């Protein structure tokens with residue numbers, strides 16, 4: 001797959017391959033997902049211009065004054081979209097670990113449209129709630145939507161790789177993810193002018209909740225770490241021109257823990273280097289359809305084995321997880 005210790009998957013080559021070669025490449029992805037579930041996706045076909053624009057607009061947004069950014073803030077604690085300022089989230093709380101708030105701010109947006117016939121009040125009030133667009137910079141919403149659309153397309157293609165990796169029909173997951181309730185999050189980890197509190201990180205240790213996360217760390221940026229199979233925190237290197245993807249809790253549930261939803265975090269810049277490196281990233285959290293029932297795949301159960309987890313509905317499950325990380329100060 002690559003000579004690097006961090007695996008790089010060539011998506012274009014997979015898609016152009018014949019069935020035997022797809023199976024062979026799928027088996028490599030299966031191995032990676034059994035060990036960490038973190039890999040880079042190269043040759044992804046996402047337009048450079050869409051990436052460059054969203055970087056430019058999100059950076060310009062984070063450069064605005066706190067007062068202006070707050071005008072795009074989430075409507076109330078637990079509201080999923082809009083601006084979440086410093087001090088509003090501690091990801092470690094999703095694993096019942098109490099830490100000071102993460103040292104970050106974010107802007108969050110949901111699906112670009114509501115599927116015809118969707119009338120579930122919880123779905124409409126949560127994942128289909130309105131994105132609170134900022135007043136500026138000009139062209140922010142256009143750049144955001146273009147990138148979101150590109151990520152939806154890429155995630156659908158990666159789910160086909162996952163189906164192949166699990167020995168299923170390539171299109172097995174299609175009907176679970178044809179009206180996905182994914183969220184896009186732009187993250188800004190500001191320069192650290194004061195030392196962090198004990199236990200305070202840029203992003204506390206957590207797993208992602210959904211099917212798959214497509215991450216784009218700022219080129220060359222450091223700080224993302226995963227717990228490797230040997231139990232040690234291990235940096236994820238920046239990979240030029242590629243996305244970093246990782247699987248989330250729903251893939252672990254679907255596969256009865258054959259695949260791991262690996263714990264990860266973003267550490268502070270080294271104090272000996274002044275702690276001053278700002279870092280940005282874009283995280284696309286792919287989430288199956290609101291009503292998709294995620295239950296252990298029969299092909300992931302050995303004879304005599306029982307499913308470890310009860311089935312869940314994608315939307316309500318996500319809502320419960322999301323609300324657990326909100327700090328008292330949120331909003």
Ligand SMILES: O=C(O)CCC(=O)C(=O)O
Pocket residue numbers: 187203208215217224264265266280281282283
């Ligand atoms: O910023 C990053 O590199 C990772 C952030 C992350 O893991 C998350 O927000 O779930």
Ligand SMILES: [Fe+2]
Pocket residue numbers: 206207208213264
């Ligand atoms: Fe994450």
